[in-house]
Amino acid sequence: MREPVLLVLDADPSPRLGRLAGRVLVRHVDRAGLAAQLPRADVLLVWDLASDAVREAWPGDGPRPAWVHTASVGVDRLLCPELVGCDTVVTNARGVFEQPIAEYVAGLVLAFAKDLPGTLELQQRRRWRHRESVPVAGSRAVVVGAGPVGRAITRLLMGLGVEVALVGRTARRTIRGAGDLDRLAARADWVICAAPLTPRTHGMFDTRFFGLMQPSARFINVGRGPMVVEGDLVDALRKRWIAGAALDAFEREPLGPQSPLWDVPGLIVSPHMSGDAVGWRDRLGEQFVAMYELWLTGRPLPNVVDKRLGYIPGTDLDE
Amino acid sequence: MREPVLLVLDADPSPRLGRLAGRVLVRHVDRAGLAAQLPRADVLLVWDLASDAVREAWPGDGPRPAWVHTASVGVDRLLCPELVGCDTVVTNARGVFEQPIAEYVAGLVLAFAKDLPGTLELQQRRRWRHRESVPVAGSRAVVVGAGPVGRAITRLLMGLGVEVALVGRTARRTIRGAGDLDRLAARADWVICAAPLTPRTHGMFDTRFFGLMQPSARFINVGRGPMVVEGDLVDALRKRWIAGAALDAFEREPLGPQSPLWDVPGLIVSPHMSGDAVGWRDRLGEQFVAMYELWLTGRPLPNVVDKRLGYIPGTDLDE
Numbered sequence: 190m191r192e193p194v195l196l197v198l199d200a201d202p203s204p205r206l207g208r209l210a211g212r213v214l215v216r217h218v219d220r221a222g223l224a225a226q227l228p229r230a231d232v233l234l235v236w237d238l239a240s241d242a243v244r245e246a247w248p249g250d251g252p253r254p255a256w257v258h259t260a261s262v263g264v265d266r267l268l269c270p271e272l273v274g275c276d277t278v279v280t281n282a283r284g285v286f287e288q289p290i291a292e293y294v295a296g297l298v299l300a301f302a303k304d305l306p307g308t309l310e311l312q313q314r315r316r317w318r319h320r321e322s323v324p325v326a327g328s329r330a331v332v333v334g335a336g337p338v339g340r341a342i343t344r345l346l347m348g349l350g351v352e353v354a355l356v357g358r359t360a361r362r363t364i365r366g367a368g369d370l371d372r373l374a375a376r377a378d379w380v381i382c383a384a385p386l387t388p389r390t391h392g393m394f395d396t397r398f399f400g401l402m403q404p405s406a407r408f409i410n411v412g413r414g415p416m417v418v419e420g421d422l423v424d425a426l427r428k429r430w431i432a433g434a435a436l437d438a439f440e441r442e443p444l445g446p447q448s449p450l451w452d453v454p455g456l457i458v459s460p461h462m463s464g465d466a467v468g469w470r471d472r473l474g475e476q477f478v479a480m481y482e483l484w485l486t487g488r489p490l491p492n493v494v495d496k497r498l499g500y501i502p503g504t505d506l507d508e
Numbered sequence: 509m510r511e512p513v514l515l516v517l518d519a520d521p522s523p524r525l526g527r528l529a530g531r532v533l534v535r536h537v538d539r540a541g542l543a544a545q546l547p548r549a550d551v552l553l554v555w556d557l558a559s560d561a562v563r564e565a566w567p568g569d570g571p572r573p574a575w576v577h578t579a580s581v582g583v584d585r586l587l588c589p590e591l592v593g594c595d596t597v598v599t600n601a602r603g604v605f606e607q608p609i610a611e612y613v614a615g616l617v618l619a620f621a622k623d624l625p626g627t628l629e630l631q632q633r634r635r636w637r638h639r640e641s642v643p644v645a646g647s648r649a650v651v652v653g654a655g656p657v658g659r660a661i662t663r664l665l666m667g668l669g670v671e672v673a674l675v676g677r678t679a680r681r682t683i684r685g686a687g688d689l690d691r692l693a694a695r696a697d698w699v700i701c702a703a704p705l706t707p708r709t710h711g712m713f714d715t716r717f718f719g720l721m722q723p724s725a726r727f728i729n730v731g732r733g734p735m736v737v738e739g740d741l742v743d744a745l746r747k748r749w750i751a752g753a754a755l756d757a758f759e760r761e762p763l764g765p766q767s768p769l770w771d772v773p774g775l776i777v778s779p780h781m782s783g784d785a786v787g788w789r790d791r792l793g794e795q796f797v798a799m800y801e802l803w804l805t806g807r808p809l810p811n812v813v814d815k816r817l818g819y820i821p822g823t824d825l826d827e
Binding site for chain 1: 611643667770781
């Protein structure tokens with residue numbers, strides 16, 4: 190039997206696949222070479238996440254990989270109607286980013302509550318100005334997105350004593366349905382977006398939504414950028430409809446130096462780093478290697494994405 | 509029976525004592541008037557914490573208050589040999605500050621791990637620079653001081669998955685003794701000071717101690733300033749013996765604009781605010797009123813300080 194062909198849509202540094210030596214033919218490819226190589230590959234590893242290359246290069250009815258794995262949680266950049274409609278299996282990197290993202294969100298919540306940005310600014314000006322902080326225990330959060338990331342955030346915030354409502358598309362045992370979101374957001378201190386980017390969630394955080402929130406509340410996005418209408422968020426902050434926000438993802442990345450987002454009062458801008466704890470690339474590589482070994486021996490793959498939904502549907506908080 | 513005389517060493521705003529109307533004669537006093545009034549008071553409420561006034565004004569063998577309550581956790585500013593040696597009961601404000609301080613420390617730990625100060629600095633410079641963060645879960649902390657504050661910090665950090673060693677003066681069931689501190693500090697990612705200021709702890713964080721710590725570790729002080737030899741900490745940071753530090757208390761407060769501490773690389777300076785969550789003054793007043801009602805009817809007071817130790821001795825983490 191010939192060795193399977195693994196196509197790696199690459200980025201720097203490349204994944205470490207040494208453990209697969211002799212059991213795979215690895216072909217590294219860049220965006221430009223993708224369309225030509227896809228029909229001859231058995232497996233596609235999407236290591237470079239910064240582009241829509243797969244969507245653009247995916248073959249129509251012709252030969253194609255049996256399995257596509259993406260080294261990310263979100264699959265929005267991959268899915269095109271042809272990929273959704275065919276029998277190719279799509280898997281994601283569930284398990285690598287959840288805990289770091291949850292810690293990042295908890296850090297932002299505590300930083301806002303304790304006004305750490307204000308402390309750092311006063312320190313630069315060499316000014317001693319005592320302020321009162323806000324208790325986090327007993328505050329209320331809404332986490333939008335009931336996937337593994339949203340669930341990890343929920344668990345960590347609950348450990349800090351926050352009352353958390355976890356909102357998914359449809360209501361389940363410990364998860365509230367999307368129909369409850371407006372009412373929950375209107376009484377929340379923290380609204381945290383950890384949802385997948387889908388046609389339903391695209392642009393959902395807009396002027397209407399920010400208008401529902403309390404003036405003392407903060408908005409945090411660790412999902413995809415296009416879920417937030419950035420101009421609407423800037424307006425809401427400038428008009429003090431909400432007290433603050435933190436964005437770790439943007440409509441277009443990286444943000445250029447000319448972006449108006451850098452100096453909006455009350456807005457913390459970070460470079461899409463919430464999930465990237467030291468060693469994340471190694472963990473992504475190890476995860477793929479383990480999955481490839483399952484695939485090679487015909488065993489079922491974990492982390493299979495529901496391509497029509499655009500994510501891995503969960504069933505409950507404790508899962 | 510005459511109404512008891514309650515002397516309030518005051519600060520602005522004064523405590524709300526309205527509920528005690530008719531059951532107490534309240535006399536507000538400032539530092540200058542304290543010595544003259546102390547012999548005629550039954551109870552002293554130390555509301556102004558910013559001075560050593562009580563220590564200086566405390567009467568020798570003469571008439572004196574039967575009970576001194578301080579609206580703080582630390583009692584170091586009160587205790588003089590005459591007060592320690594007499595039968596006057598000293599109580600503190602245990603229960604008001606613990607949770608806010610624990611949240612503050614958790615916020616600092618997460619901010620360091622996620623490099624939030626770096627993110628805010630890069631944002632000011634409009635620069636997108638991706639960095640890797642450090643996982644908090646699985647990191648190691650040493651909390652120095654096994655009183656209510658240290659225990660609250662320990663519980664909250666454990667909820668974030670941190671491995672915490674809680675160090676008190678003597679070893680107890682879940683508490684390590686001071687003799688273990690050096691060895692624990694040498695392998696810790698976080699050393700957090702929440703100890704009372706006593707002759708044993710004065711200046712304990714010095715060149716010798718910082719030299720034990722790992723170059724990647726951070727030091728956080730939410731106890732009293734004089735436990736840290738500030739010049740030694742500055743040296744340790746400049747020489748990169750440790751990666752960072754946060755001080756919320758100082759040898760002299762407030763820090764003046766000339767202080768060299770404001771711009772030490774890796775040092776976060778905050779204005780003694782870690783325990784002061786919105787409503788803290790009201791809670792301190794309510795706590796004293798409730799304690800006064802117990803005292804008036806001869807019932808035992810909570811929060812009685814062991815004057816010889818200089819704090820309320822605890823026995824275990826879960827207490």
